[in-house]
Amino acid sequence: MIINGKSYTKKIDPLLRLIDFIRDEAKLKGTKEGCGEGECGACTVIIDGRAVNSCLVLAASVNGKEITTIEGVSQGKLHPIQEAFIEVGAVQCGYCTPGMILSTKALLDKNIDATEEEIKESISGNLCRCTGYQIMIEGIKKAQDKLKKR
C-alpha cells in the first residue's frame, strides 16, 4: 500500500487491522486509536479520497490503495486546515484532532464550498468530548477561506 506517497510492501497477518499497520509497521503514531470499534472516529484516515475508520479496515484489503494519515497532511509546512485549527483555538486535549482534520480534508478536497450543515455532517463520525465542536466548525470555515485564496 501507499501511505502518504511512500510505498510499503510487507508480508502481514491477514487479520492485521489497518490502524495497527499504520502505527506499528509504518511507525506513524499520529493516527490515534480511541474505541477500536468504529464508533469514535479518532483513527480516521483517508483511503482513495474517502474518510474511513482505520480500526475497521483490514490492512490486507487496502493493497495498492493510497492512504493519507495526519503525517501526510502537512507537506513541509502546516496545511491550511491545521493553520486554521490553531488560529481559532479548535484544539484542546487533541486526541480527536488528527481524525477531525482528515475528515475535514476529505470533505474540502471534494467540496470546498461545503455548507455548515455539510461540515457538521462530515465530522459527525468524529466524537470530541472537550471542545464542543463549535470552534472546530469555525476553524473549518476559516480553512475554506484559506484554501480558496491559495
Place this chain on the structure above:
Amino acid sequence: MKRKGIGYASIFYGTGYGNGFPDESRATAELTKEGQIIISVGVSEVGQGGLSVMEQIAVETLKIKKDLIKLQYNNTSKMRDSGTAAASRQTYNTGNAVLDACRKLKDNMNKVKTNKNLENLYVQMKDCNIDTKTEGYFKATTSEVDLETGQGAPYWPYTFGVQKATVEVDDETGKVDIIEVTSAFDAGKIVNPITAQGQIIGGSTMGIGYAIMEEVNLNQGDIQNKNFSDYIIPTSKDIPKYHTYFIEDVEETGPYGAKGLGEPAMLPMAPAIINAIYDAIGVRIYEYPATCDRILLAIKNKNK
C-alpha cells in the same frame, strides 16, 4: 408538533479542593547563565490551557519577551508538586504560585541596575550574591464547615454563572433539540479568552449530554452500555449555536484577578435545559437524562 421553550439556570462554584483540605501549589523561576528564564511548574496540561495561562502570567509579571521564557512542566524529578488539574484550581492556585515566584525573581533582578541583556544581569546578580532562583508558593485558605454550627469558610473564591437554553420539544416523539445556548460567567479576570471560551463551549456540550442523552445503565453493578454506540454523547450535529460572555469582576486574591473556570461551565446547562423543556411543554422532568421515553411518559401522566 414542535414546541419552543426557554429555560435558565445559575450556579456558584468554589475554586479548589475546599473544606480545609490541603490545597497547595508551587513554582520555581530561575534566571540561567544563558540568559533564559525557566519557570518550573507542575501544572498538568490536559487540553484546558493551563500551560498557556502559566506562561502568560510569567510574561506579564517579569515583563520580558515570551521567547526568553521557557516553561518546564510535567516532570516530577525537576519540579515540586502543584496538585491535580482538578477542582478548577490550576489557574487560581498554581497561577498564584507562578506569580509569587516571578515577582520574587523580578524583585531580585531589580536589585541590580543594568541596561544590558539577561546574561549580564545573571553575572551581576551572582557577583552581588543575589538569588537567581526563586520559589513560589500558594496555599488556599479554606476551613472545614462545622456541621453543628454551620460555621466555616469551605471555599474561596467562588465563580458565578448563568446559562440560557432555547429548546424545541416534539410533543409527539419526545425528541429535544437544543437550538441556542447563551452563557455568562464571572470567573474573575479572564487570562486567556480563547481557552476560556473553549472551556465554556466544551462544558456546555457535556451538560447537553447529561441533560438529554447520557445515562449509565447498571445491572447488578455491571455497566450495560459500555460503548459509544449505546452510551450516547453529543456529536457535531447535536450542538446549538453558542454565545459566551464573561463578566470580568476582578478577584483580588487571584493572579491578575482570575478565578477557576472548568467545572462551572458544565453545571447550569442541564437544569437550564430541563427548565426550557418545562417552558415548552409544561412537564417537569425529575430524572436525567430527559430522553424521548421519559418526556412522552411525563406528557402522558400530565394528560391523565
